[in-house]
Amino acid sequence: MLQCPYCATSISFTWTETNVKECTCGKVLRLKEGVLLNISLPAAGHSKNFIIPGSHGQWQGKDFTVTGRFVTTGEDSTFNYWNLIFTDGTQAYLGEGYGFYSILTPSTLKISVRYDKISGTGLNQYIDLNEGGKFYLIRSSDDLDIAVEGEIVLPDTASNTKISELCNPDGGFLTVIEFYMGITRYYDTVFTTFDELDFNSLTINEKAETHHCPKCKAPIVLKAAPYTVSLSCLQCGTNFNRSVKGNLNQTANNKEDFKGDIAIGTKGTLHGINFEVIGYSLKEELNPDESQWKEYVLWNRTHGFAFLSEFEGHWIYVKETARPPVTGQHFNNGFSWDGQQYQLYNAYSYKVVSYAGEHPYNVGKTKRYAVQEYIAPPQVWTSEEYDQSITWFLGEHIDSTEVYNTFPLQQSAPRQLGIGAVQPIGASGAKGFGKKFLLALGILLAIHIIIGLQHKNRLVLENVYPFGDTVNSVNIVSKKFYLEKSSSNLYFDITAPVDNNWFELSGSLINADNGKEYSFEKGVEYYSGTSDGERWTEGSTNSNVYLTAIPAGNYFLNLTGSRDPAGFNRLSSFSVKVLYDVRSDRNLIFAFIIFCIFGAIQYFMFYNKEKKRWNNSRYSPYNYES
Amino acid sequence: MNLNIFNQDNKLFPLRWIIIALAGVAGTLFYYDYTGQRMFSFQSQQSWNSSGPGYHK
Numbered sequence: 172m173l174q175c176p177y178c179a180t181s182i183s184f185t186w187t188e189t190n191v192k193e194c195t196c197g198k199v200l201r202l203k204e205g206v207l208l209n210i211s212l213p214a215a216g217h218s219k220n221f222i223i224p225g226s227h228g229q230w231q232g233k234d235f236t237v238t239g240r241f242v243t244t245g246e247d248s249t250f251n252y253w254n255l256i257f258t259d260g261t262q263a264y265l266g267e268g269y270g271f272y273s274i275l276t277p278s279t280l281k282i283s284v285r286y287d288k289i290s291g292t293g294l295n296q297y298i299d300l301n302e303g304g305k306f307y308l309i310r311s312s313d314d315l316d317i318a319v320e321g322e323i324v325l326p327d328t329a330s331n332t333k334i335s336e337l338c339n340p341d342g343g344f345l346t347v348i349e350f351y352m353g354i355t356r357y358y359d360t361v362f363t364t365f366d367e368l369d370f371n372s373l374t375i376n377e378k379a380e381t382h383h384c385p386k387c388k389a390p391i392v393l394k395a396a397p398y399t400v401s402l403s404c405l406q407c408g409t410n411f412n413r414s415v416k417g418n419l420n421q422t423a424n425n426k427e428d429f430k431g432d433i434a435i436g437t438k439g440t441l442h443g444i445n446f447e448v449i450g451y452s453l454k455e456e457l458n459p460d461e462s463q464w465k466e467y468v469l470w471n472r473t474h475g476f477a478f479l480s481e482f483e484g485h486w487i488y489v490k491e492t493a494r495p496p497v498t499g500q501h502f503n504n505g506f507s508w509d510g511q512q513y514q515l516y517n518a519y520s521y522k523v524v525s526y527a528g529e530h531p532y533n534v535g536k537t538k539r540y541a542v543q544e545y546i547a548p549p550q551v552w553t554s555e556e557y558d559q560s561i562t563w564f565l566g567e568h569i570d571s572t573e574v575y576n577t578f579p580l581q582q583s584a585p586r587q588l589g590i591g592a593v594q595p596i597g598a599s600g601a602k603g604f605g606k607k608f609l610l611a612l613g614i615l616l617a618i619h620i621i622i623g624l625q626h627k628n629r630l631v632l633e634n635v636y637p638f639g640d641t642v643n644s645v646n647i648v649s650k651k652f653y654l655e656k657s658s659s660n661l662y663f664d665i666t667a668p669v670d671n672n673w674f675e676l677s678g679s680l681i682n683a684d685n686g687k688e689y690s691f692e693k694g695v696e697y698y699s700g701t702s703d704g705e706r707w708t709e710g711s712t713n714s715n716v717y718l719t720a721i722p723a724g725n726y727f728l729n730l731t732g733s734r735d736p737a738g739f740n741r742l743s744s745f746s747v748k749v750l751y752d753v754r755s756d757r758n759l760i761f762a763f764i765i766f767c768i769f770g771a772i773q774y775f776m777f778y779n780k781e782k783k784r785w786n787n788s789r790y791s792p793y794n795y796e797s
Numbered sequence: 798m799n800l801n802i803f804n805q806d807n808k809l810f811p812l813r814w815i816i817i818a819l820a821g822v823a824g825t826l827f828y829y830d831y832t833g834q835r836m837f838s839f840q841s842q843q844s845w846n847s848s849g850p851g852y853h854k
């Protein structure tokens with residue numbers, strides 16, 4: 172039986188895989204070669220987390236039990252690594268914090284690169300991890316403190332722990348931890364979601380942390396602790412920073428009075444997540460434009476943070492993403508993601524002019540953030556680079572009406588001006604518009620072909636008619652024929668071998684049942700000659716004419732062909748071919764033309780609005796001088 | 798299922814006007830093709846009915 176060397180409490184390990192346990196006396200003990208040693212790590216205390224030692228869940232079809240955690244704390248951040256023991260005896264860590272979830276398992280790659288070489292690599296520079304291939308550094312945190320709760324696996328003694336996160340363009344993600352100086356551990360990291368972990372019997376309470384304002388003594392309730400960094404007293408407006416140990420340190424007061432349009436405490440559901448507004452701020456770009464925008468902090472216990480950003484009445488829903496959309500340094504002016512081309516729209520640093528409520532970052536440090544925005548409306552990727560970390564946020568335009576319906580405003584809505592940075596502006600701006608337009612043309616073609624197949628194309632009359640020597644006209648009366656469709660056409664193909672003269676066919680289609688007549692006249696003329704040594708021709712020996720919208724019934728044709736009585740080459744004969752219910756391809760051509768005109772108008776409107784959108788950007792591809 | 802393309806939540810919302818235009822043009826094409834008529838045809842087809850008003854002495 173093992174005993175705590177400090178309080179003599181009996182210690183037993185529930186799991187054969189674990190080697191570190193928190194004693195009831197608060198010491199954290201490590202089992203090494205059958206002996207319990209104090210490893211000088213503090214106990215994390217019984218967490219206010221909704222995940223607790225003893226929680227059960229499932230990952231990729233395997234059941235696991237949470238046995239404990241180690242928690243890392245840096246200057247402005249805290250993150251949990253829950254120790255999971257699966258039913259097959261394997262072990263993994265569940266990285267959890269800020270609404271992110273990832274499973275860390277010891278990497279199967281043979282990597283022998285030391286930690287200092289990795290952390291010394293610049294952001295977005297690649298590191299060759301031998302067998303692991305090329306990875307890019309996206310975050311590096313040094314001098315992290317570790318505290319332990321429950322019973323866990325800790326491969327090394329921990330002191331001044333360092334953690335780096337790397338990813339490769341193929342979707343691979345590595346967490347590199349130096350628990351103790353000189354020993355580097357690699358963990359394959361797979362991101363997941365709270366729902367996918369299928370936790371059972373969890374009690375998700377809003378376990379708020381309560382303080383009292385040192386100035387006005389009013390209670391300050393922190394919903395998002397321990398992630399809250401900057402906050403204010405909602406009673407007296409005094410600003411504070413919360414230390415990682417949970418103490419409030421007063422900071423500079425707001426430079427301007429500012430009241431958000433949405434009140435702190437307002438609750439609503441966006442994208443299927445129940446959020447509460449826990450803070451808002453007024454931010455200003457640090458450049459000659461000095462553009463100001465408002466940002467609202469949304470909080471959900473399991474899904475973490477999201478932000479609503481409002482500029483000139485245009486709203487964007489923003490959420491941090493675990494994986495960057497692009498790696499390397501080749502994306503300065505844009506990059507491709509999910510089939511869309513994102514273009515650099517804005518690059519700036521900013522300051523927080525005024526804020527209230529809780530914020531998961533230190534508002535006093537934002538001047539050091541290098542921010543870049545890449546847009547492909549209705550989405551925007553925003554990168555925030557600071558020291559040794561680059562954080563990516565994916566934003567999407569959200570209609571102001573949806574915002575106001577979800578989070579009722581406490582004052583009048585901001586006036587909408589111009590075109591928003593990622594406001595959708597019509598079909599031609601939509602994803603794959605070109606393909607959809609071609610599809611629409613294909614639909615028109617299909618309609619035309621399908622109906623064309625139904626046409627009878629039936630021969631009604633075909634004959635050659637000679638002129639007598641002494642007469643200049645021929646009269647023809649056809650046999651009676653039946654036209655069966657409720658509405659269709661007759662096509663007349665007239666051929667007359669005229670040569671420097673003319674021919675005219677006048678005809679009547681007569682309904683033998685009711686006497687209704689449909690008549691036409693059509694000329695055929697052809698002239699040729701030589702002028703100034705050049706041969707010219709005009710007209711044709713063939714012509715055609717349609718009678719349309721002919722209802723069903725018994726009909727006969729009365730045709731009269733007349734030739735030019737003058738001239739040397741008098742016409743000797745002419746031929747007429749009459750077809751019933753023929754397809755007219757010109758209908759399709761006109762349909763195409765009308766639809767293309769509409770598409771062109773749409774595109775022209777899109778172009779002008781797009782130009783207007785980019786008017787706010789220093790990286791506009793449009794020329795505004797003309 | 799949201800079938801209203803004028804609702805912003807509908808995936809086809811950005812394409813709403815092009816869909817309306819397509820429906821209009823396709824409907825017109827169908828009508829002209831089906832009834833054997835020709836679009837924008839201004840030729841001088843005349844019709845009259847011998848059983849209409851008027852009489853012979």
